[in-house]
Amino acid sequence: MSQLPDLVIAHGTVVNSFGRQAAHVVVDGGRIMQLLDAAEPVPAAVRTVDATGHLVIPGGVDGHCHVAQVTGRFRTLDDYRTTSTAALWGGTTTIIDFGIPRDAQESPLDAVLNKKRLAAESRCDVALHGSVVSWDETVPWQLEQLAAEGVRSVKMYTTNRGSTMASGDTILKVMREMVRLDGLTYIHAEHDPIIADCTEQHAADGHIGINHLHWTRPELAEEISVKETLAMAEYTGAPVYFVHQSTPGAVDLVTEARERGQEAYSETCPHYLTLDDTVYGSTFPEWYACCPPMRSAETVAALKERLAAGAIHTVASDHSCYDLSQKRERTDDVRFMPHGLPGVETRMPVTFTALVSESGGSVEDFVEVFSAGPARINALPRKGAIVEGFDADLVVFDPAAQLNVDGGALHMGTDFSPFEGKTLNGWPAVVVSAGRVVVDGSGFQDPGPVGRFVARNGFTEHRDALSTGALSVPVTVSA
Known part of the structure; x- marks a missing residue:
């Protein structure tokens, strides 16, 4: 190296999902150039950060964010500048957003291209998922264009009829296309006929306000939808990823499918690991309007057990930035409320508290669900590990720091x-x-709109490259 490197993070304990070492991390040109044994002298650099007594972990990858999302008459209040800034404050350096058609006039391709334009204001790196609501003869071509853009996953909803719900026929056809294009199918799994009937029954009884949200979307609806979707994925051979799983039964179905040889993955969210359905009897139940809703304390405890056992592959925020005025417009009827919670900034401490502090998991386990797993499953190049040649997305992490959320x-x-x-x-x-150092003891150092759009690899292409060592990351690919 003929000139001083940009940055050295010195004397930290580097923790990857596959192990840890005391090391100096040398950064130049936005990449990790070297990991030097901490017993060696600290090399000179333009800037040196002393990480003594701290852990150094890969920057977080949040695989499930909704930025500037329009759903019906509601729009989340954020933009890419706001959400990416909050992500960085919370140790997340890459977010994956969704291009979901706003209505029948916006195509899947247009929805993604619109989000890609908006993402030019991002302060951190951004990747995208596509979304298909209804099938027509143009969908295969649109999915090909998305793959060419580096968008290698498509989300579909099994509920929300009249807005984002995709029919079973559409899901099956899209799965086939994603196999052809070496992509990943994302699924929001809740059984719509059960939810619609259950909601109607409670509405007829006058039990349709926010206090009753958890009654209208039973655990059975989630688990039946997971089971049906896994059958379609097995039939088509499609890799499938289930967002925001809230029940141990849903996770167990994915585990059983994996034991049969399917490529299937479970995601959960911080709120399902820490909040139970008693919140709907609290002073401010509108703070917890999301789908699926919070579950019983027993379900939450069992879900945390699955996380600690490694059966859950990622923890994502499902970030949706509404405010209380929007939430409070229709607390009398959950059918007309905006559902979704802000969480991109708090994903790190909530996950660490639930997995490590409360469940006895290791920091390596935390890194796996916070960064390494989301990067690997979503085929993000050079993300999720602190190894030479990877992007210099790093967090000097203080596991002992304890703060009250305000x-x-x-x-x-x-x-x-x-x-x-x-x-x-x-x-x-x-x-x-x-x-770039973007958060330190003096606060947020705004780098400006420097976030890059990250084109993703093909699903099996990325998996096979990892398994052969082509990406130089010693991880267990099937985890």
């Missing part, structure tokens, strides 16, 4: 947090994104 002091562009008042462990001390 929703008003967060940076997500809304006025509440579902974790308000909770004491959480494990917060970032320094955040490095693409080799």
